[in-house]
Amino acid sequence: MKYIGDYDVIVAGGGTAGSVAAISAARMGMKVLIVEQMGFLGGTATASLVTPLMSNGIKGNPDNSSIGREINERLVATGDAYPDNPSWFNPEALKYVLEDMCMAAGVRLLYYSTVTDVIMEGNSIKGVVIHNKDGFSAVHGRVVIDCTGDGDVAALAGVPYESGRVSDGKNQPVSVRFEVGNIQLDVFADFLNEIGYNGMKGDRVEIASVWGRNWPLEKIFREAVKSGYILEQDGAYFQAFTIPGKPGCMSFNCPEISNITRALDPYNLTYAQVEGKKAIMRLHKFMKKYFAGFQNSYICNTAVNVGIRESRRIKGKYYLKVDDYINCTKFDDAVARTAYPIDIHAVDSEGLQLKYLPEGEYMEIPYRCMVPCNVENLLVAGRCISASFEVQASIRIQVTCRALGEAAGIAAALSIEEEITTGDLNGVKVRKIMRDRGIFI
Numbered sequence: 001m002k003y004i005g006d007y008d009v010i011v012a013g014g015g016t017a018g019s020v021a022a023i024s025a026a027r028m029g030m031k032v033l034i035v036e037q038m039g040f041l042g043g044t045a046t047a048s049l050v051t052p053l054m055s056n057g058i059k060g061n062p063d064n065s066s067i068g069r070e071i072n073e074r075l076v077a078t079g080d081a082y083p084d085n086p087s088w089f090n091p092e093a094l095k096y097v098l099e100d101m102c103m104a105a106g107v108r109l110l111y112y113s114t115v116t117d118v119i120m121e122g123n124s125i126k127g128v129v130i131h132n133k134d135g136f137s138a139v140h141g142r143v144v145i146d147c148t149g150d151g152d153v154a155a156l157a158g159v160p161y162e163s164g165r166v167s168d169g170k171n172q173p174v175s176v177r178f179e180v181g182n183i184q185l186d187v188f189a190d191f192l193n194e195i196g197y198n199g200m201k202g203d204r205v206e207i208a209s210v211w212g213r214n215w216p217l218e219k220i221f222r223e224a225v226k227s228g229y230i231l232e233q234d235g236a237y238f239q240a241f242t243i244p245g246k247p248g249c250m251s252f253n254c255p256e257i258s259n260i261t262r263a264l265d266p267y268n269l270t271y272a273q274v275e276g277k278k279a280i281m282r283l284h285k286f287m288k289k290y291f292a293g294f295q296n297s298y299i300c301n302t303a304v305n306v307g308i309r310e311s312r313r314i315k316g317k318y319y320l321k322v323d324d325y326i327n328c329t330k331f332d333d334a335v336a337r338t339a340y341p342i343d344i345h346a347v348d349s350e351g352l353q354l355k356y357l358p359e360g361e362y363m364e365i366p367y368r369c370m371v372p373c374n375v376e377n378l379l380v381a382g383r384c385i386s387a388s389f390e391v392q393a394s395i396r397i398q399v400t401c402r403a404l405g406e407a408a409g410i411a412a413a414l415s416i417e418e419e420i421t422t423g424d425l426n427g428v429k430v431r432k433i434m435r436d437r438g439i440f441i
């Protein structure tokens with residue numbers, strides 16, 4: 001097998017956590033490689049069109065990640081995020097910003113390459129095997145950070161994991177997101193205000209409809225089901241937002257493909273793409289008919305990747321339980337804080353479940369949730385860290401994944417500098433550096 005180099009840190013997956021992890025480690029002087037299967041960075045945010053960032057729900061919305069803050073500032077500067085609320089951003093612009101920040105930090109990018117195996121020495125990871133059009137190659141790293149979202153590297157290295165809810169392993173539904181362009185947003189905002197929304201303005205529109213909530217759009221959805229424009233399932237979860245930097249365009253957080261409950265099965269994902277597109281066509285036809293301002297609109301983007309909310313969750317040195325969430329357990333080695341609710345999308349007939357913390361409270365995520373229980377020099381950052389099904393439904397949002405990425409990059413660099421394993425590294429040191437960077441931790 002070809003050998004393609006030696007790095008301090010290999011980041012598998014250049015998504016939300018991975019891009020930030022790579023920048024974080026490179027800025028601490030590490031030689032960093034990102035191995036990414038797509039031809040761009042951003043992962044779920046860009047390939048699955050997921051915008052806006054959900055807030056961490058902590059009073060004042062303090063920064064979870066200093067690199068995340070920089071990303072937001074860069075997007076605001078080009079008009080690709082709202083200055084008064086940078087959480088709303090343009091996913092297309094994010095690709096450019098992340099790539100630019102990685103290049104500036106000296107990160108080496110390797111696109112169109114998938115991690116397919118691990119190189120182990122005892123219980124220590126020494127590198128990964130990748131596959132691309134050049135065949136298989138080996139690359140060595142002193143620390144590997146698994147930011148694949150699905151815990152691919154950890155699973156290959158033999159780290160135990162869970163997936164889905166405890167009773168039957170069913171994952172939350174996946175979604176195929178899309179964008180619609182050439183909407184007359186002023187006309188649409190007036191229409192929304194007429195049907196019961198309050199103070200909606202053309203440059204910033206947010207709409208949602210979920211059966212049984214009696215939100216203003218529900219009656220229209222009901223009528224459209226009766227008249228055959230959409231199916232019952234199309235109204236189960238519908239949500240859309242305007243996109244800064246893309247005038248006349250909205251991003252749709254739907255359709256949800258609720259009968260897909262094995263999120264890593266490629267046949268299921270293929271089915272989701274096919275059925276998703278059919279649902280998108282129905283929804284768009286429906287909106288053109290029923291929503292004022294949509295008459296000349298068109299579907300301008302369909303997500304390249306099916307949006308996966310949760311899949312593998314590794315078993316780490318600490319396992320975050322629902323009690324930790326409810327009791328807001330605090331940890332000396334905390335690297336992220338969040339009060340985002342436990343937000344479980346419908347599995348089978350069970351509806352959307354939201355569980356909020358009391359105002360002013362937040363949960364903490366310890367460094368040890370990113371440290372696999374049985375493999376050294378491997379860190380896992382992003383939505384697949386060591387947590388229960390319920391807690392993952394809170395930690396999966398992008399601001400938390402960015403925080404975990406930044407922490408993992410710091411931890412990789414510190415362990416290399418101190419010549420100790422990532423398992424022996426005291427997470428309190430990671431936290432200290434994050435605090436020094438002005439992060440609320």
Ligand SMILES: Cc1cc2nc3c(=O)[nH]c(=O)nc-3n(C[C@H](O)[C@H](O)[C@H](O)COP(=O)(O)OP(=O)(O)OC[C@H]3O[C@@H](n4cnc5c(N)ncnc54)[C@H](O)[C@@H]3O)c2cc1C
Binds near residue numbers: 036048148152177
């Ligand atoms: C439909 C949907 C709606 C959501 N809504 C919101 C929202 O409104 N706001 C919010 O903040 N969050 C939302 N989320 C959650 C959030 O977007 C994700 O949980 C988060 O972005 C995941 O980040 P990550 O870094 O863990 O994974 P990702 O960002 O998915 O990154 C994983 C990366 O790894 C790459 N990869 C995977 N396997 C390999 C491999 N073997 N080799 C090489 N590369 C690989 C992928 O291509 C990808 O780039 C939503 C999620 C979904 C699916």
